[in-house]
Amino acid sequence: MSLRAVKPPHETRTRILDAAEELFMQHGFEGTSMRLLTARASVNLAAVNYHFGSKDALIEALFRRRLDPMNAARIAGLEKLEVEAAGLPCAPEAIIRAFLRPSLRMIEDAKGGGRNFIRLLGRTYTEPAKPIRVLIGQLYAPAMERYKAAFERALPQMPRDELVWRMHFMFGTLAYTLAATDTVQLIAGCKPEDRHDACLLEDRLTAFLAAGLSAPLAARIRKAA
């Protein structure tokens, strides 16, 4: 057997993707040049176009690498929940937790770059570039439908309109929380060490979102319905 270190089959690709996650997170897509990116990854300038085709294609590959497993984990978590519930509707709080967990777990992965990605993802929900928005929408669609159905079964008395809005709100809270970790600090005062504790954050978020999701309807909306 050879004692020489075996070069992984896609090392260059991986190094590019990792550097891209970090730099896109720090400076945005347009704010990150291919020269800076390839220098950070210690690869040649032409490597991105050789391995991915273009900068846009790199962005797409970057999202697929993380989002596909993450949303698969979301669906798996929901299915586990539904099996355990044995036909009965699940508790809204449990559904929320199942949705949050895969993304919050990534925050703890500082070494592997998962934290970089999750922050990048949080801010990409409001990305102006249309191709990126539709890509994210596509990658989320399967998980989103499943969770929407689960919430509808868990909250049968809630009007569909209202549920869609509240899912929207929940999504926004998560996106902002992910994106803002370590970056924006509009409100001073939280202990820095808490910001990367995924368990604590999951508890806080779940308590907040579960209450919001099940909140009584506003008077004006109750009247209109």
Added chain:
Amino acid sequence: MSLRAVKPPHETRTRILDAAEELFMQHGFEGTSMRLLTARASVNLAAVNYHFGSKDALIEALFRRRLDPMNAARIAGLEKLEVEAAGLPCAPEAIIRAFLRPSLRMIEDAKGGGRNFIRLLGRTYTEPAKPIRVLIGQLYAPAMERYKAAFERALPQMPRDELVWRMHFMFGTLAYTLAATDTVQLIAGCKPEDRHDACLLEDRLTAFLAAGLSAPLAARIRKAA
């Protein structure tokens, strides 16, 4: 008296700012070139540098034009509330409403460009460029401190850490809701006409946020305190 139309004193400045709001909203800061911007505003390419100094200075002026009055309205709304309460702490729901209202009011201002700005603002909370983030933070700071103090008085039993987190969550919900109007549509199903009805949106958001803000503490956090 002259029948000739009098040219407003800062028409060029205003046209540039309006065009910038629209284009920055559509394509982001880096995605909008000065050539496209000045063409849209029907002014010369050099006009931006003449009137503002640089592209970055234009961005700053753009935010100041809208944020200063908006946060002044936020503070005024809170003060009115506190006067009416006559020394007693205000209802959390009322504080939330006072905070939401100035930004939601702008959604209705499609003609004057307020809607463009408010969407741009929503996504700028997660802007990667550091100078912009600190600017936004500075412009928000006075209003933020006031509201934090108001919430602390309204919810004296809540741990400070938890309150800061929940304000963070509330802020994220608002930011995402503002930014995503007409752009992202991760969850299909809401009636398009509802999306610009600021009253309905205020009711929905307030119901959701008030419940989240006052949610019971998560078991693990209650134990730790």
Added chain:
DNA sequence: CTAGTATTCAAACGTTCGTTTGAAAGTCGG
């Protein structure tokens, strides 16, 4: 070892970027 494929590399491509320049045109009090 060799032929053939896959990858890396330095250099250059054409384009677009934000900004600057200096002259032309407009504005306005005296």
Added chain:
DNA sequence: CCGACTTTCAAACGAACGTTTGAATACTAG
């Protein structure tokens, strides 16, 4: 009408951008 100041304009600046090229190198099956 004039002189001083403000504003607009076409043109150009150097720098940085994403991408392409063709030769050099590494790898691997036969």
